[in-house]
Amino acid sequence: MTQLINKKRIEQLQSLIRYHDRKYYVENNPEITDYEYDQLVKELEHLEKLHPEFIAPDSPTRRVGEKPLTHFPTLEHKIPMLSIDNTYSEEELREFDRRIKRMAGIGNQQDIEYVVELKIDGVAVSLFYENGLFVKGATRGDGFRGDDVTANLKTVRQIPLKLEPLDGEREIPPVFEIRGEIYMPNKAFQKLNEEKEEKGEPQFANPRNAAAGSLKLLDPRITAQRNLCLFAYSVGYREGLELMTHMQCLEYIQRFGLPVNPYNCLRKNIEEAIQYCNEWDMRRREPDYMIDGMVIKVNSLTLQDRLGYTSKAPRWVISYKFQPEQSVTKIEKITLQVGKTGTITPVARLIPVLLAGTTVCRATLHNFDEIRRKDIRIGDYVIVQKAGEIIPQVVHVLREKRNGSEEVFHEPVNCPACNNTVNREGVYLRCHNPSCSAQAKRLIKFFAGRDAMDIEGLGPALIEQLVDKGLLNDYADIYILKEEDLIQLERMGKKSASNLVYAVEESKHRDLSRLICALGIQNVGSHTAEVLAEHFGSLDQLACATQNELESLYEIGPVVAKSIVTFFQSKHTQGIIEKLKARGVNTRKLPTLREGKNPKISGKSFVITGTLQKYSRKEAEEVIKNLGGRVLSGISKKTDYLIAGEDPGSKLDRAKELHISILNEETFEALISS
Numbered sequence: 035m036t037q038l039i040n041k042k043r044i045e046q047l048q049s050l051i052r053y054h055d056r057k058y059y060v061e062n063n064p065e066i067t068d069y070e071y072d073q074l075v076k077e078l079e080h081l082e083k084l085h086p087e088f089i090a091p092d093s094p095t096r097r098v099g100e101k102p103l104t105h106f107p108t109l110e111h112k113i114p115m116l117s118i119d120n121t122y123s124e125e126e127l128r129e130f131d132r133r134i135k136r137m138a139g140i141g142n143q144q145d146i147e148y149v150v151e152l153k154i155d156g157v158a159v160s161l162f163y164e165n166g167l168f169v170k171g172a173t174r175g176d177g178f179r180g181d182d183v184t185a186n187l188k189t190v191r192q193i194p195l196k197l198e199p200l201d202g203e204r205e206i207p208p209v210f211e212i213r214g215e216i217y218m219p220n221k222a223f224q225k226l227n228e229e230k231e232e233k234g235e236p237q238f239a240n241p242r243n244a245a246a247g248s249l250k251l252l253d254p255r256i257t258a259q260r261n262l263c264l265f266a267y268s269v270g271y272r273e274g275l276e277l278m279t280h281m282q283c284l285e286y287i288q289r290f291g292l293p294v295n296p297y298n299c300l301r302k303n304i305e306e307a308i309q310y311c312n313e314w315d316m317r318r319r320e321p322d323y324m325i326d327g328m329v330i331k332v333n334s335l336t337l338q339d340r341l342g343y344t345s346k347a348p349r350w351v352i353s354y355k356f357q358p359e360q361s362v363t364k365i366e367k368i369t370l371q372v373g374k375t376g377t378i379t380p381v382a383r384l385i386p387v388l389l390a391g392t393t394v395c396r397a398t399l400h401n402f403d404e405i406r407r408k409d410i411r412i413g414d415y416v417i418v419q420k421a422g423e424i425i426p427q428v429v430h431v432l433r434e435k436r437n438g439s440e441e442v443f444h445e446p447v448n449c450p451a452c453n454n455t456v457n458r459e460g461v462y463l464r465c466h467n468p469s470c471s472a473q474a475k476r477l478i479k480f481f482a483g484r485d486a487m488d489i490e491g492l493g494p495a496l497i498e499q500l501v502d503k504g505l506l507n508d509y510a511d512i513y514i515l516k517e518e519d520l521i522q523l524e525r526m527g528k529k530s531a532s533n534l535v536y537a538v539e540e541s542k543h544r545d546l547s548r549l550i551c552a553l554g555i556q557n558v559g560s561h562t563a564e565v566l567a568e569h570f571g572s573l574d575q576l577a578c579a580t581q582n583e584l585e586s587l588y589e590i591g592p593v594v595a596k597s598i599v600t601f602f603q604s605k606h607t608q609g610i611i612e613k614l615k616a617r618g619v620n621t622r623k624l625p626t627l628r629e630g631k632n633p634k635i636s637g638k639s640f641v642i643t644g645t646l647q648k649y650s651r652k653e654a655e656e657v658i659k660n661l662g663g664r665v666l667s668g669i670s671k672k673t674d675y676l677i678a679g680e681d682p683g684s685k686l687d688r689a690k691e692l693h694i695s696i697l698n699e700e701t702f703e704a705l706i707s708s
């Protein structure tokens with residue numbers, strides 16, 4: 035009897051929490067206090083603990099998964115996620131309207147209704163609901179296949195795990211795909227970057243990158259803390275659903291509890307649509323999220339169908355992009371920045387100025403030809419803008435503001451960091467001194483960074499200190515850092531020092547592709563690194579690859595091939611790689627889950643004993659985990675396999691007693707490749 039009461043109460047609480055989630059996260063109109071809400075969640079958690087059998091997969095307590103993923107599988111889109119044509123000109127919007135009328139045989143005097151929406155600057159996603167339950171979600175990817183980021187999307191509180199029409203009047207379609215934009219509000223973005231700065235970690239350049247990065251984290255528990263939000267903007271694949279207009283689609287989505295942008299509106303012709311776009315050009319900083327333009331969509335779905343698609347984009351939609359915001363400021367000085375491959379870039383230091391919502395005090399000048407072409411001088415007043423909203427750039431100089439005191443900046447002959455003579459390579463200046471400290475700092479920062487070896491806690495500020503104190507000369511030195519060395523540094527407690535040593539140790543077992551990327555080879559980013567790791571399988575194999583062999587790979591051109599060969603020919607590089615190997619860094623490709631779980635390993639528990647020849651303990655563990663298995667420390671009746679290397683010790687005897695399957699290195703390898 036109590037069980038029945040508890041079951042009812044669990045269902046009631048789940049539904050109540052869903053209702054209040056919608057009121058709070060979607061409608062911005064909470065009906066209860068945070069305290070009252072927390073009490074409901076606590077009660078539900080308590081009852082679900084007592085009765086795990088009643089936990090529904092869509093329960094509000096199931097948003098955050100327990101375990102990190104090892105990779106994202108890909109999902110094919112039922113309907114391709116195309117991009118949209120865009121324009122910066124009002125005249126082209128009128129041409130878009132005329133073209134539609136021509137194609138649809140509509141007279142020029144007749145009006146076409148448009149829905150005008152804000153163009154949210156985030157990441158496009160597709161959300162699939164089956165019988166009202168959120169079952170999977172993916173990124174746009176290449177438009178045909180995207181990454182399956184369901185676990186991360188479930189942590190977004192605005193995405194209902196179960197669709198529930200508020201008035202209960204409509205039936206839920208059996209299959210229903212909603213498309214929209216995941217974004218990070220500006221305030222959340224600023225807070226995240228402040229936290230990153232405190233920890234000395236690299237910051238995100240803009241809210242879009244922060245949203246994309248957070249959606250692609252392998253650990254949904256971290257994504258859950260990132261305050262991601264959604265605006266749904268269209269219905270994709272659907273079964274059993276008749277809709278006539280795009281506006282109806284939006285209303286429909288909203289009824290089911292997904293957030294739709296409140297500023298979307300219907301305009302009766304193109305002129306009114308243009309007017310609304312211009313209104314928002316002025317208001318673009320008003321919302322707490324980034325918009326980079328407006329989207330204009332034909333309202334009638336019948337007309338949309340008639341217009342169809344080009345290979346790239348639908349013919350019934352266009353985006354009107356806002357001109358980048360610009361500001362005027364003064365160049366106080368020009369400094370030189372040395373990149374990780376020795377490229378020397380001039381940077382303008384500006385009188386701080388507000389630009390597109392942030393204070394800007396630096397702008398890249400790209401190279402010395404650019405300085406000459408734009409005739410940029412120290413002391414000049416300049417127009418700055420954010421190119422692609424990331425790094426501000428100088429658009430042009432306001433010559434009329436010159437008073438004669440401006441100074442021409444001369445191309446340096448020596449490296450500003452190590453004084454080595456620099457070389458001109460095309461438009462770039464480069465320092466070729468492999469021991470240049472500025473290059474070392476850059477390289478180490480890159481090596482430890484998120485896209486490379488991902489060493490938590492080894493941020494830019496700490497790397498500066500470590501290089502200046504002579505504790506790091508190159509990235510291989512990271513692997514001999516000791517707690518005693520670290521504790522002496524500013525703002526470094528015992529706990530942080532030991533965490534860092536642990537993170538460094540852990541990074542030794544990263545996959546080969548990360549290591550190749552981390553080496554900082556010119557023109558080799560994370561994608562090329564993956565291609566190389568996949569083909570060569572080990573760093574040794576890659577290091578002896580010839581120019582021809584590299585060029586024969588799909589996606590590797592002569593320039594990249596040349597960079598790779600030059601990199602590995604350098605004695606300096608060879609020395610560093612030897613050190614990495616000697617210090618225990620993995621230089622081979624580890625098997626991954628890419629082809630799906632290995633049924634012989636997935637769900638099985640392993641214990642490892644003794645020394646293996648080809649794998650360190652950590653690497654063997656990583657391989658097993660990647661293939662879906664578990665590694666435990668002690669033998670029990672539940673152990674499925676014991677992997678016994680050399681000098682196995684008592685675990686082997688115990689495994690024999692319990693009749694547990696015993697693998698040697700060879701049979702283990704056969705199992706993982708089966």
Ligand code: IVH
Nearest residue numbers: 117118151152153154157158215267329348
């Ligand atoms: S409609 C086929 N509506 O802009 C049309 N897109 O530059 C599908 N975006 O990939 C897109 N706000 O990620 C649409 N209100 C909006 C949007 C929007 C942002 C993004 C979307 C798309 C990109 C195209």
